[in-house]
Amino acid sequence: MKVLVINAGSSSLKYQLYNMTDESVLASGRVERIGMDSSIVTHEPTGKPEVRDVSEILDHVTAVKRVIDMLTHDEHGVISSMDEIDAVGHRIVHGGEVFKNSVLVTAEVKNEIKRLFDLAPLHNPAHMMGITAVDNNLPNVPQAVVFDTAFHQTMPASSYLYPIPKVLYRRHKIRRYGFHGTSHAYVSDVAASYLKKPLNELKMVTCHIGNGASVTAILDGKSYDTSMGMTPLEGLMMGTRSGDIDPAIVPFVMGKEELTLSEVNSMLNKHSGMMAISGVSSDMREVIDAMNEGDENAKLAFDMYVYRVRKYIGAYAAAMNGIDTLIFTAGVGENSSVLREAVCKGITFLGIELDDEKNAIRSKEAREISTAASRVKVLVVPTNEELLIARDTFELVQNASK
Ligand SMILES: Nc1ncnc2c1ncn2[C@@H]1O[C@H](COP(=O)(O)OP(=O)(O)O)[C@@H](O)[C@H]1O
Numbered sequence: 001m002k003v004l005v006i007n008a009g010s011s012s013l014k015y016q017l018y019n020m021t022d023e024s025v026l027a028s029g030r031v032e033r034i035g036m037d038s039s040i041v042t043h044e045p046t047g048k049p050e051v052r053d054v055s056e057i058l059d060h061v062t063a064v065k066r067v068i069d070m071l072t073h074d075e076h077g078v079i080s081s082m083d084e085i086d087a088v089g090h091r092i093v094h095g096g097e098v099f100k101n102s103v104l105v106t107a108e109v110k111n112e113i114k115r116l117f118d119l120a121p122l123h124n125p126a127h128m129m130g131i132t133a134v135d136n137n138l139p140n141v142p143q144a145v146v147f148d149t150a151f152h153q154t155m156p157a158s159s160y161l162y163p164i165p166k167v168l169y170r171r172h173k174i175r176r177y178g179f180h181g182t183s184h185a186y187v188s189d190v191a192a193s194y195l196k197k198p199l200n201e202l203k204m205v206t207c208h209i210g211n212g213a214s215v216t217a218i219l220d221g222k223s224y225d226t227s228m229g230m231t232p233l234e235g236l237m238m239g240t241r242s243g244d245i246d247p248a249i250v251p252f253v254m255g256k257e258e259l260t261l262s263e264v265n266s267m268l269n270k271h272s273g274m275m276a277i278s279g280v281s282s283d284m285r286e287v288i289d290a291m292n293e294g295d296e297n298a299k300l301a302f303d304m305y306v307y308r309v310r311k312y313i314g315a316y317a318a319a320m321n322g323i324d325t326l327i328f329t330a331g332v333g334e335n336s337s338v339l340r341e342a343v344c345k346g347i348t349f350l351g352i353e354l355d356d357e358k359n360a361i362r363s364k365e366a367r368e369i370s371t372a373a374s375r376v377k378v379l380v381v382p383t384n385e386e387l388l389i390a391r392d393t394f395e396l397v398q399n400a401s402k
């Protein structure tokens with residue numbers, strides 16, 4: 001069975017085609033700048049050269065059509081016709097309280113995802129466009145949806161409720177949901193296999209540090225608490241997102257600077273974080289480069305970023321009354337030995353001892369970077385949200401056909 005995995009954003013659409021017989025990736029790629037005058041399609045067929053193309057792609061339906069054209073292309077294609085695509089799996093950021101597991105797409109599921117637009121206005125409408133685009137281009141192919149929030153549905157009320165009037169939870173479902181769940185679940189599972197220990201016997205803290213960043217406490221193999229909240233804004237300092245701030249700042253700034261709701265939202269989501277403090281970039285590589293060249297604002301941004309990761313690790317070690325495994329994943333967590341060192345060197349009291357040589361090794365494999373004597377095992381585990389989405393989709397479609 002061949003499964004196409006789609007991660008649709010507001011102006012982009014990433015894809016991977018899997019052969020589920022051996023879970024190999026046949027092709028991957030992305031369509032960027034959808035709706036703008038020059039969209040960029042990057043297609044990477046396994047074993048063949050990468051193809052890049054600039055054209056006008058005004059909507060997601062056309063984007064999916066282009067993806068199918070690339071996958072079935074005479075020269076750059078990896079399948080002979082679109083009939084070879086047996087199922088499509090989508091990443092959906094917000095599943096609210098309704099979706100605790102991945103499901104096949106039905107009319108009712110689509111309605112629920114639409115009802116959640118309010119809680120994830122930046123993400124869910126884009127995902128819905130992805131689903132509609134597949135409906136239009138591959139009308140007979142089953143689709144599944146895999147939610148970033150699902151893994152965190154196990155959190156106890158003491159973790160997910162905010163100390164605000166309870167009526168707001170009842171009326172509007174205001175609570176912590178948490179995100180990147182597919183990634184936290186995947187890396188915790190890989191780490192347990194790597195350590196040859198049952199997942200439910202470990203006290204883990206997983207740090208998904210990419211463009212968006214979140215930390216999760218995993219107890220008994222389940223999400224116990226996580227740093228992102230009702231939306232992906234809470235928690236760590238990120239590329240352009242503020243993370244935790246005093247909520248009183250919002251009405252205060254709105255009054256003083258005469259900002260509207262949408263302006264203050266944009267300030268916190270798009271013009272804060274590392275970008276705002278460094279004045280250099282939201283990209284960790286550029287911030288580290290500037291810091292190494294002596295830029296003091298870049299150093300302050302890096303120090304603040306690291307400090308906040310450390311505080312969450314400490315908080316979650318306390319929340320679980322211990323920690324035995326610390327995991328780094330996603331763009332920054334997997335690639336930046338500098339960040340991992342800065343985080344770990346400040347929390348040695350927890351029993352974390354980094355092996356500098358192992359930390360410096362670059363690899364695509366899961367690996368341990370702590371010393372043999374370190375009480376806490378520190379691992380780097382490359383995440384693979386797409387593979388988990390493909391697996392869930394495959395399983396749902398197979399079960400449905402039994
Ligand atoms: N070698 C590196 N050192 C530091 N940061 C890196 C490195 N490689 C990638 N990154 C960072 O990873 C981030 C992107 O992470 P990623 O998980 O791909 O994000 P997303 O999936 O949210 O787009 C960027 O900020 C980028 O700077």
Ligand SMILES: CC(=O)OP(=O)(O)O
Nearest residue numbers: 093179180211212232
């Ligand atoms: C939920 C979220 O923040 O996703 P991303 O890291 O892809 O922005």
Ligand SMILES: [Mg+2]
Nearest residue numbers: 210211212330
């Ligand atoms: Mg990501």
